[in-house]
Amino acid sequence: MFRRILIANRGEIALRILRACQELNVETVCVFSEEDRGAEYLRLADKAVCIGGPAPRESYLKSDRLIAAAEVTGADAIHPGYGFLAENGQFAEKCRACNIEFIGPSVEAMKLLGDKASARVIAKKNKVPTVPGSDGVLEDDNETITIADQIGFPVIIKASAGGGGRGMRIVHDKTDLLAALKQAKQEADGAFNSRDVYIERFIDRPRHVEVQIIADQHGHIVHLGERDCTLQRRYQKLVEESPSPALDHRTRENLCAAAVKLCKAAKYYSAGTVEFLVDTKSRFYFIEVNTRIQVEHPVTEMVTGIDLIKTQIRVAAGEKLDFDQRAVRPHGHAIECRINAEDPNERFRPCAGVVEKFRPPGGVGVRVDSYGHDGCRVSPRYDSLLAKVIVHQPTRPEAIRTMQRCLKEFVIEPLKTTLPLLRRVIAHPDFHDGTIDTGFIERTF
Amino acid sequence: MFRRILIANRGEIALRILRACQELNVETVCVFSEEDRGAEYLRLADKAVCIGGPAPRESYLKSDRLIAAAEVTGADAIHPGYGFLAENGQFAEKCRACNIEFIGPSVEAMKLLGDKASARVIAKKNKVPTVPGSDGVLEDDNETITIADQIGFPVIIKASAGGGGRGMRIVHDKTDLLAALKQAKQEADGAFNSRDVYIERFIDRPRHVEVQIIADQHGHIVHLGERDCTLQRRYQKLVEESPSPALDHRTRENLCAAAVKLCKAAKYYSAGTVEFLVDTKSRFYFIEVNTRIQVEHPVTEMVTGIDLIKTQIRVAAGEKLDFDQRAVRPHGHAIECRINAEDPNERFRPCAGVVEKFRPPGGVGVRVDSYGHDGCRVSPRYDSLLAKVIVHQPTRPEAIRTMQRCLKEFVIEPLKTTLPLLRRVIAHPDFHDGTIDTGFIERTF
């Protein structure tokens, strides 16, 4: 096991990793930016090191400073958390070149699965379903027509350089295809200075379901079931749950098996997540792999009873998984809500300032992961995630009820947060019925 | 189900019951004394009613005021929590006479099992082992010798009116018996103005192990395993855990079966606890029944996943248990530490005042039941219990490690608490080894 781990992150995930290290009897070094100086969670670390200015690129994204901090404090491993450098292969490579273990997958696996295009190739090779599409830039109109016919309508045209909806066109009928293609190329050119577009099958009203993987460096790989993260606001997950209310037993088995197959093919170890879209007919399509721990990992911890961060650290230290697939028996239902410091009336602009009153909920089956407390500061420079409320109950209706109770109980003043929105979302009959899709929040609220 | 429950208690257990009610969609009425006016947990209740002055006998013990408060607020049930009126049969009777359900066992069962002497009679009748003893006051010297011979040495002589060690004499050898008897009688006379004494087998270095029972009004009764509460300070439990580290499988089965048999014989329903002493040879002896929910109930909730307060309310409303004995499958290990506002340097005198800084621990498998927060007031008039830290992990060593981490993380300022003592206790090798007995703290710290 490692002697001392440097935690290259901040806020709730830094605290989460710190607690895991302490339970493994590993010393901790926390880094902080000048903006985070004095944060209470730093008090719990064995050492705390200022690494730079408030802006992420001056501190938490500065790989050399992080490695230097590990060197001067004698840390033999770095946990990157999520965000910042967690999926940066070069950083992982640099760490290991300096004899500091990067707690995550091998650089090879990160590159293979972390890159969308390469992951898609591996998926296809291993018969993991992907969204049918052009597999690259469309060259001419005739090719487009041929491919669209193969894919089947409706299709969606997307800008290769794009994101956020710009340059996208949904085409329901072949006769509209070429006109839409022209428009999409023009839009892509205007927005991204590139006319490159590709097409995919358009998945209407999909659910977002992902599979948690954990694997050691000795070839043992298991999945820990799925998380349903369909409840999103502008591609940001807001509510996650496990098991998915929309999967039947067989789809679940196939989905998890596909995720394992993909990771095995890439010789993946550490914790990772394989993300899928599931359509209204329970067909699933691989979209991407997150080669790190995720914000919503506690949902899986609650239903499986397995501490993902501790396990991730153990396998990084070369230990074998001490459980196999049969020993993973999820029970009950868990839901997580993300409480962001954002103003719903100001188009969810992050709110910053001092939290004067912070009263998290408690009780049976309730966990709150947060760095919050009376008097804590929320910085405008970083992710607005202030707290995660996770509940675990025997059944989904009970879990929903407990979450409602918790959201009612939670007091954060005076900052605006997503609490009021979440209260409405969790109380909505469509959420209870499990009949939502990824566009639910935009359509409904 | 009830429409509205009045919670006839305060502090952490009032909050605990309140949360259970909310999850059952039952409205809540909280009562409070003038001393507790403004307490934050009252804010969570649907209604809050002041029932009297600061002294318990002027408020929380005033049964007529509690019932009047239930009547004027339209509450159809009263949850007594623990302490105060929770084991008062007259109060239970009065409630029901006013058509307000008392959430607890029948008055008959309370009387049968709540009274030590009568419970002992039922235990004997049902072949539940009790501490062998004189079953009443010793009449003369000859009788004493005969009985002591039957019991077997060592024996302990106790004052019938006594408690707290006074009038007690341990006798290891027959030749010392009569002299000790004379001394004990004199001491009893001096201390309690009564020469009545009785004898029992002296159980050397016992463990305190108790069995959690839950039963409905339709004849279904199950046990939820045991709790080991051996770690006590002056007969006050400080640390509780489940399962007991000292029981083998067979003893556990027999112990739990004995508890069920006893409660069944008394037609007991609701939650209840059957307490035993276990000697160094794994022989167990029934001591008493607590006909109410206990402070340490969360330990059982963590290992079984069953919400005891919700279940208690459901069976009080006439519902059947929705699980049977086979469905109860405790997993992992749970430990609870009681954080009392007491000064260990002042012989554990309760500390009162304002908590300026309250930073409870969190993380995987951690639950904190507390009414504490920055700025909360701790009154000298009530129980000094400020918080309960409960941890749940796959194994006992992991649970101990998590508890150590939590006790380190917990900050309560500026009041003195049992935190420093608990940190030393949990770190003690004898606690790790599970080789302690009820006298451990007095001997060791």
Add this chain to the structure above:
Amino acid sequence: MMVTNDLIELSLRDGEVEVSLRRPNPKGHEAVMMTTPMMAHPAMHSPVAVSPPAVDGKLPGDVVDVEYHEIRSPMVGTFYASPDPDSPPFVQVGSPVGPSTVVCLLEAMKVFSEIKAETSGTIERILVRDGEAVEYGQALFLVRPH
């Protein structure tokens, strides 16, 4: 139903009849401390300082340093202003009261208790309505001392 004799006997047995008088604010402030009614949100239970003229336009005069007394509820129950539905109320605004003047009935667990003023003066305000639930310590009347 309202057999007053019985009630007093019963309530005395329970030691429930007692009237606590709120002393004027020690700082000599013109405000009267009041507790809000039971049904209000508990966060509002803390005493609120109110300038008497702002409370009720009918309060006579503009003298700001009057020290009102409160007659507060010694129990939890239901407030009745009159001995029975067909009778006039025990007291009204302007009624003079002495220590033993009965000002209302409080009912709890079907037992009616007569509440006495325990102070002398004139009823300035009645703070609860007939049939309303009251909690312990709740102000029922404001009395302007002689």
Add this chain to the structure above:
Amino acid sequence: MMVTNDLIELSLRDGEVEVSLRRPNPKGHEAVMMTTPMMAHPAMHSPVAVSPPAVDGKLPGDVVDVEYHEIRSPMVGTFYASPDPDSPPFVQVGSPVGPSTVVCLLEAMKVFSEIKAETSGTIERILVRDGEAVEYGQALFLVRPH
């Protein structure tokens, strides 16, 4: 090992060499803001106001309104007072410095960076020991301006 030429080039490539100067307290207070060394408990990391005469008896004079400048670490690394173990230190207490005077080396990831004073004055105090680890923003020297 300490090939200074290489180091500067490398460190410049990484954009690591930068010196931040702490301005005097805007309120004109006599205190100098200091950060405590990295190894200290983080709770002590917040800047501490210290009156210069109390920091070190050797500080010359009793003038309390001197505005010292700090030379602070622009990076995380190990502090070296001299170019190599056998050489004298770059500067000592009393040494005059100008903006381009090299005051120490900082090593990180086997790269040595020369740190310049970036201010003019006299070295009043050296706040870290040779070979000590320093964090970003940590005060290394106090400079009494001319």
